Amino acid sequence: GAVVSQHPSWVICKSGTSVKIECRSLDFQATTMFWYRQFPKQSLMLMATSNEGSKATYEQGVEKDKFLINHASLTLSTLTVTSAHPEDSSFYICSAREIEDTGGDHLTYGYTFGSGTRLTVV
Amino acid sequence: GQNIDQPTEMTATEGAIVQINCTYQTSGFNGLFWYQQHAGEAPTFLSYNVLDGLEEKGRFSSFLSRSKGYSYLLLKELQMKDSASYLCAAFRGGNTPLVFGKGTRLSVIA
Numbered sequence: 001g002a003v004v005s006q007h008p009s010w011v012i013c014k015s016g017t018s019v020k021i022e023c024r025s026l027d028f029q030a031t032t033m034f035w036y037r038q039f040p041k042q043s044l045m046l047m048a049t050s051n052e053g054s055k056a057t058y059e060q061g062v063e064k065d066k067f068l069i070n071h072a073s074l075t076l077s078t079l080t081v082t083s084a085h086p087e088d089s090s091f092y093i094c095s096a097r098e099i100e101d102t103g104g105d106h107l108t109y110g111y112t113f114g115s116g117t118r119l120t121v122v
Numbered sequence: 123g124q125n126i127d128q129p130t131e132m133t134a135t136e137g138a139i140v141q142i143n144c145t146y147q148t149s150g151f152n153g154l155f156w157y158q159q160h161a162g163e164a165p166t167f168l169s170y171n172v173l174d175g176l177e178e179k180g181r182f183s184s185f186l187s188r189s190k191g192y193s194y195l196l197l198k199e200l201q202m203k204d205s206a207s208y209l210c211a212a213f214r215g216g217n218t219p220l221v222f223g224k225g226t227r228l229s230v231i232a
Contacts, residue, residue, distance in 0.1 A: 046219050092230075
């Protein structure tokens with residue numbers, strides 16, 4: 001099945017520094033990648049939708065200059081948290097959809113999640 | 123607008139049956155996903171309903187009524203490992219992101 005590799009799994013950084021999170025689709029091409037953030041005991045909140053070769057679309061309230069998204073190829077999307085602060089500490093998850101649903105793969109219908117990145121800003 | 127409601131928390135006994143309800147109102151609707159998520163992990167796929175009715179898959183079943191904007195996830199023969207959050211998510215078609223509910227935290231007790 002489709003696999004999205006997300007790195008790092010966890011990261012601790014100092015306040016004011018930047019952190020880059022990568023998501024790679026390993027065995028399929030993803031024209032679109034979705035980035036979510038999840039605070040403890042809350043659901044996934046969509047941050048932005050990135051499309052290969054174009055600018056990302058950010059959800060209301062998400063600072064595009066703080067959360068830089070790059071989707072330079074069909075298999076790689078990155079999220080960079082710039083000048084991170086403790087309130088940015090969260091669980092970040094990416095999700096990708098295949099260009100074409102694999103034949104008979106009714107299970108995922110093309111939405112595959114990365115394993116998530118736990119960011120702690122100290 | 124998009125609105126998906128599900129209970130915040132539920133508790134059930136090991137071996138019992140529990141039903142987690144979800145109501146949705148979305149602009150555009152193609153189908154309804156259910157995901158399981160353990161703390162600190164990514165969601166894992168449980169089911170996807172497109173047509174009305176019940177779909178059974180082992181201990182888990184999912185029901186959809188498009189006319190009522192309603193779905194439920196039924197978990198049978200509960201096990202301790204079923205303690206997790208269960209997320210209801212609407213698919214609006216095309217390359218749109220899933221719209222998630224806030225999740226239901228299920229605690230299975232002995």
